[in-house]
Amino acid sequence: MSIIERAVSKARREDQAAVEDAEGLIHQPVEHDVAHDVAGPERDAVPASQASAAAGDGAPEVDAVPAASGVELAKAGVQPLLRVEDLRCAFDVSKPFLNRLLERAPRRWLKAVDGVSFDITRGETFALVGESGCGKSTVARLIVGLYEPSAGRIVFDGHDLALVTRAAERQKLRRRFQMIFQDPYASLNPRWRVERIIAEPIRVFGLETEQAAIRARVAELLTQVGLSPADGAKYPHEFSGGQRQRICIARALANRPEFLVCDEPTSALDVSVQAQILNLMRDLQDALGLTYLFISHDLAVVRHMANEVGVMYLGRIVEIAASRTLFERPRHPYTRMLLATIPSLEMRGQREDLVRGEVPNPITPPPGCSFHPRCPLADARCRSEAPALRPLDGGQRVACHAVEEGREGEWDGAAVVQEVVR
Amino acid sequence: MRSRSPVIYQVPAREDVPLLSVRNLRIEFPSRRGTLVAIDDVSFDIARGEVLGVVGESGAGKSLTGAAIIGLLEPPGRIAGGEILLDGEPIHALPAERMRRLRGRRIAMIFQDPLTSLNPLYTVGQQLVETMLTHLDLSDRQARERAIELLEEVGIPAPRERIDHYPHQFSGGMRQRVVIALALCAEPELIIADEPTTALDVSVQSQIIALLRRLCRQHRTAVMLVTHDMGVIAETADRVAVMYAGRLAEIGPVEEVVRRPAHPYTRGLMGSIPVLGADVRRLVQIDGAMPRLTAIPAGCAFNPRCGEAFARCREVRPELLPAGATRAACWLYADDLASTPGTEPVEGA
Numbered sequence: 001m002s003i004i005e006r007a008v009s010k011a012r013r014e015d016q017a018a019v020e021d022a023e024g025l026i027h028q029p030v031e032h033d034v035a036h037d038v039a040g041p042e043r044d045a046v047p048a049s050q051a052s053a054a055a056g057d058g059a060p061e062v063d064a065v066p067a068a069s070g071v072e073l074a075k076a077g078v079q080p081l082l083r084v085e086d087l088r089c090a091f092d093v094s095k096p097f098l099n100r101l102l103e104r105a106p107r108r109w110l111k112a113v114d115g116v117s118f119d120i121t122r123g124e125t126f127a128l129v130g131e132s133g134c135g136k137s138t139v140a141r142l143i144v145g146l147y148e149p150s151a152g153r154i155v156f157d158g159h160d161l162a163l164v165t166r167a168a169e170r171q172k173l174r175r176r177f178q179m180i181f182q183d184p185y186a187s188l189n190p191r192w193r194v195e196r197i198i199a200e201p202i203r204v205f206g207l208e209t210e211q212a213a214i215r216a217r218v219a220e221l222l223t224q225v226g227l228s229p230a231d232g233a234k235y236p237h238e239f240s241g242g243q244r245q246r247i248c249i250a251r252a253l254a255n256r257p258e259f260l261v262c263d264e265p266t267s268a269l270d271v272s273v274q275a276q277i278l279n280l281m282r283d284l285q286d287a288l289g290l291t292y293l294f295i296s297h298d299l300a301v302v303r304h305m306a307n308e309v310g311v312m313y314l315g316r317i318v319e320i321a322a323s324r325t326l327f328e329r330p331r332h333p334y335t336r337m338l339l340a341t342i343p344s345l346e347m348r349g350q351r352e353d354l355v356r357g358e359v360p361n362p363i364t365p366p367p368g369c370s371f372h373p374r375c376p377l378a379d380a381r382c383r384s385e386a387p388a389l390r391p392l393d394g395g396q397r398v399a400c401h402a403v404e405e406g407r408e409g410e411w412d413g414a415a416v417v418q419e420v421v422r
Numbered sequence: 423m424r425s426r427s428p429v430i431y432q433v434p435a436r437e438d439v440p441l442l443s444v445r446n447l448r449i450e451f452p453s454r455r456g457t458l459v460a461i462d463d464v465s466f467d468i469a470r471g472e473v474l475g476v477v478g479e480s481g482a483g484k485s486l487t488g489a490a491i492i493g494l495l496e497p498p499g500r501i502a503g504g505e506i507l508l509d510g511e512p513i514h515a516l517p518a519e520r521m522r523r524l525r526g527r528r529i530a531m532i533f534q535d536p537l538t539s540l541n542p543l544y545t546v547g548q549q550l551v552e553t554m555l556t557h558l559d560l561s562d563r564q565a566r567e568r569a570i571e572l573l574e575e576v577g578i579p580a581p582r583e584r585i586d587h588y589p590h591q592f593s594g595g596m597r598q599r600v601v602i603a604l605a606l607c608a609e610p611e612l613i614i615a616d617e618p619t620t621a622l623d624v625s626v627q628s629q630i631i632a633l634l635r636r637l638c639r640q641h642r643t644a645v646m647l648v649t650h651d652m653g654v655i656a657e658t659a660d661r662v663a664v665m666y667a668g669r670l671a672e673i674g675p676v677e678e679v680v681r682r683p684a685h686p687y688t689r690g691l692m693g694s695i696p697v698l699g700a701d702v703r704r705l706v707q708i709d710g711a712m713p714r715l716t717a718i719p720a721g722c723a724f725n726p727r728c729g730e731a732f733a734r735c736r737e738v739r740p741e742l743l744p745a746g747a748t749r750a751a752c753w754l755y756a757d758d759l760a761s762t763p764g765t766e767p768v769e770g771a
Contacts, residue, residue: 131623131624131625132623240711241480242711243711270479270480271479271650271652271691271694271695272479272690272691272694272707272708273479273711274694275693275695275696275705275706275707275708276707276708276709278696278705279704279705279707282703282704297623297624298624299624299698300695300696300697300698301696303696303698304696304697304702304705324701327698337625338624338625339698340628341624341625341627341628342624342653342698343628343631343651343653343654343656343657343658344653344656344657355625355628355629356629357625358593358594358595358596358623358625358626359623359625
């Protein structure tokens with residue numbers, strides 16, 4: 001018995017150590033924070049006019065209360081609507097306690113998001129793009145509060161979300177952002193009528209109390225997303241995929257949010273329906289001054305929707321740039337590879353050499369730069385040292401040793417980008 | 423480069439007949455509220471070694487057409503009319519046992535999800551060997567050697583070790599490579615690939631479509647590539663058939679259909695795809711949705727959504743008519759049409 005007890009307590013101690021290890025990693029100061037600050041002013045200076053314009057035409061005033069966390073926002077001139085700083089999220093994927101004990105297996109952590117920082121300017125669309133497992137959806141869920149970050153800060157309109165502890169205040173902030181999910185079949189309650197689905201956020205936030213007012217607001221929302229007020233009496237199964245996504249958008253708009261997190265909003269839809277939804281999202285952005293975080297694996301859709309794009313690979317942003325710059329002059333080898341995967345008439349049969357390998361298991365990412373096993377430019381340094389996100393001329397930021405050392409070569413993918421499909 | 427085992431029975435190629443010929447195919451689903459026509463009068467050919475892309479929105483009937491060809495139509499669905507000819511011989515009404523022998527041997531299938539087409543309880547080697555022994559006259563040893571060859575050919579590293587691994591030990595992309603090897607192992611003349619890359623990541627997708635295209639070139643295997651992704655079609659197919667509401671809207675060489683689509687539906691479909699090179703504020707949008715099978719409109723099935731529809735479109739269903747280098751089921755291309763809308767690039771524009 002005492003042997004078991006000792007073993008148990010030893011395993012407990014190891015667990016504790018593992019947790020501390022993981023946290024230790026998390027709290028390490030990271031280099032690219034510096035890079036972020038350096039890039040800050042010149043980057044933020046560009047969209048200032050747009051941001052002030054957006055604020056001018058009826059968008060809610062920028063909160064005058066100084067940021068509780070003391071973020072140096074003043075120097076940037078314009079306060080981004082959302083600032084994500086060194087966000088981290090690790091999931092415990094260890095085996096159950098007894099298995100660990102018997103197999104002497106250590107605790108294992110999946111670092112789904114590993115130090116992600118970006119700003120989103122008011123009225124703009126910021127896109128995160130990457131393959132499955134890169135952590136883009138986790139970032140979305142962290143921002144809307146569906147997951148708890150392990151470390152890092154999410155600052156929404158000057159408020160650090162982690163420091164807003166009073167329920168009422170939290171509620172007030174939460175009302176200002178909403179999420180649209182990928183699968184419109186799974187995100188609507190099949191037993192509720194559409195009007196009840198759309199009215200739910202109105203009731204929860206107590207925006208309207210009178211039945212007639214709620215009804216009028218639901219009708220207005222349905223019209224806004226291109227459905228008829230009479231559709232409110234139907235159930236979700238009576239609608240097609242595209243119409244369901246419209247219902248999801250109507251529900252997301254119900255509490256008049258400023259910021260929408262859209263996680264692959266059109267991936268489950270056919271292209272012609274996708275076009276309808278993307279156009280609708282554009283129109284709503286113009287009409288309501290919305291800000292989007294747009295998450296997608298489809299580069300063409302991202303190019304169409306976003307002002308700024310962050311490319312993610314295994315939990316990190318490897319390149320971040322204005323949409324046009326990123327697609328015309330991609331710098332990171334992974335971005336280049338992603339662009340080369342877009343099928344086109346011009347590239348028929350020339351593809352096999354350009355793209356290689358698959359995304360590694362995120363539980364055991366490769367050491368150094370996590371892209372190095374697939375990278376044509378990898379050398380000894382890439383295999384041992386993780387690159388930080390560094391600013392380049394033109395406001396682009398890239399995490400790559402090869403780019404930093406100037407060995408990335410010219411991007412000859414002009415043909416790919418110029419005419420895809422058409 | 424590789425010597426094919428002489429034991430493999432080669433079908434004498436009849437170059438004058440298309441490999442696959444689908445004539446006026448009609449598939450019906452009897453239901454309580456009457457008979458639903460899921461595929462209505464669809465005809466197309468696939469030549470030897472040709473890749474025909476079949477594209478359309480979900481519910482257009484593209485997968486159903488593929489299932490009918492390989493004889494996997496699920497009841498109550500049934501072929502109610504027309505015929506399917508393989509090498510000139512009708513196969514749509516073969517007895518189940520003869521169809522079973524043909525399936526895998528002369529026509530193979532690749533499904534969307536590689537996990538559902540591989541048995542998790544057998545190693546990939548066992549599955550390849552079993553398929554070969556069923557269809558080909560090979561010894562166990564020969565079959566195993568050929569399985570290793572095939573795995574190498576589809577780009578699986580260290581095939582001699584990997585052959586004894588189970589499907590769960592492969593990644594998604596590698597599994598789809600195994601499925602391709604499985605489809606190719608009996609040297610079929612036609613492969614029906616139903617959304618072969620939809621479940622894969624973009625970087626893996628591009629590797630798989632390149633592989634499929636290269637192998638089919640080398641083996642002179644014809645492919646019917648069913649997908650909703652126009653990009654995959656543009657990259658892989660020689661000709662493309664566009665389906666809408668169970669009918670063919672347009673069929674022609676891929677370059678023509680992609681660059682100069684003739685049918686208003688194809689044009690809308692092409693315009694709705696975001697393009698990397700251009701700054702477009704709004705995408706071309708086809709309003710409405712594809713009709714349900716219970717409510718397919720009279721005349722052209724696309725007429726309620728078509729900006730160029732006129733009286734005839736609402737009354738008479740159009741045949742496939744020559745439209746430039748493609749053929750489109752659209753009255754805009756009828757010769758006897760007196761007044762053609764001015765904006766239309768008719769006939770070889």
